[in-house]
Amino acid sequence: MDLNHTYRSFVLAVARNPQVRHLVQSRGQNLARRFVAGDTLEEALQALEALERHRVHAILDLLGEMVTSEEAACRFKEEIVRLIQAVGSRPYPRYVSLKLTQLGLDLSPDLAFSLMTEILTEAQKADCFVRIDMEDSPRIEATLEVYHRLRQAGFTHTGVVLQSYLKRSEQDLERLLPFKTPVRIVKGAYREPPQVAFQERRLIDAQYLLLCKKALEGGLYTAIATHDPALIEEMKRWTAERAIGRDRFEFQMLYGVRREEQKKLAAEGYTVRAYVPYGTDWYPYFSRRIAERPENLLFVVRSLIWG
C-alpha cells in the first residue's frame, strides 16, 4: 500500500464527517478560490478570458453532484444549458464538463439520459463539446451505458473519462474504441478499494501511459489530463517519435494547479485546456483536490487556525 493512497483515503474519509464539512464550508470559501473560479457563471467567464490571454482554453464546469431529487437534476440541466448558451456567444473553443449524478443518475439512468439529450441538443447548436466526467466505481457501468445510448441516438460531440487507477479501465477502453469515443485519461480522484483499484503509484502511472497510448493508437482523440511532469514528458516524447499529430491529442490540467506549466505547453504549440469549476457546491470537488496533495491539507489547516 503506498503512502499517496493512504493519505488520499484518509482525507476523503475525514471530509465526509458532517462537522468537518460544516467547518470548512462555513470558513473555507476563500480557500476554495484556489481551485474554484467563483460562485457565478460571470466569474467563470472572467477566468476563461484570463486563460485565453495565454492561449489556454477553458473547460467550464458547474459544480454539483449526487443530486437526490428530480427537481434538483432539472435545475442543474437548466443551469448547464444557460452555461452552454453563454460560452456559445464567445469567440473561443466551447467546452463544458458535467457529472451524470448531477443530472439524477442515482435516481434513474433514464432521467440522466433524457436531460443529457436536452443538453447535447443545445450544445450542438452552440458547437460545444460536452465531457462526461467519471465518478466513483459503483457509477461507472451506468455512466458508460448512458454514454452508449447517447452515441446510438446520434450525439457525437461528447466523450467520457477513464481512470488509470481502476483495474477495469483497459477493458472499458476496448469497448469505446469502435465508437471513436473522444476520451480523457486521468489517474482517478476517488477513494477506491483494492478489489477494484490499483493502490500503488507505479501501477497507476504504468496503466496511465498504457491507456493514453492505446487510445491514440486506436485513433481516439485523447485528452491527456494530468499534472505529472514524468507522464507529460513521456507522452510528448512518444507522440513525437510516432509522428502523432498534435491535432490528435491535447493536455488538460485543473484551474489553479501548475499554471505556469499550462502556459508553457500552450506556448510550445500544444492544445491545452484548464478545467474551470464554479458554483456554490464546491465542497466535494475541493475535498478531492486537498486529498491529492499533503501540502494542500497543511494550507487548509493553517488557514482555518490562523484565518
Ligand SMILES: Cc1cc2nc3c(=O)[nH]c(=O)nc-3n(C[C@H](O)[C@H](O)[C@H](O)COP(=O)(O)OP(=O)(O)OC[C@H]3O[C@@H](n4cnc5c(N)ncnc54)[C@H](O)[C@@H]3O)c2cc1C
Ligand atoms: C482536466 C482534468 C479532469 C479531471 N477529471 C476527472 C474525472 O472525471 N474523474 C476523476 O476521477 N478524476 C478526474 N481528474 C482528477 C485526476 O483523477 C487526478 O486526481 C488529478 O489530476 C491529480 O492527479 P495527477 O495526474 O495530476 O497526478 P499526481 O501524481 O496526483 O500529481 C502530479 C503532480 O501534480 C501536482 N498536483 C496534482 N494535484 C494537485 C493539487 N490538487 N494541488 C496542487 N498540485 C497538484 C503536484 O505537483 C503533483 O506532484 C481530472 C483531472 C484533470 C486535470
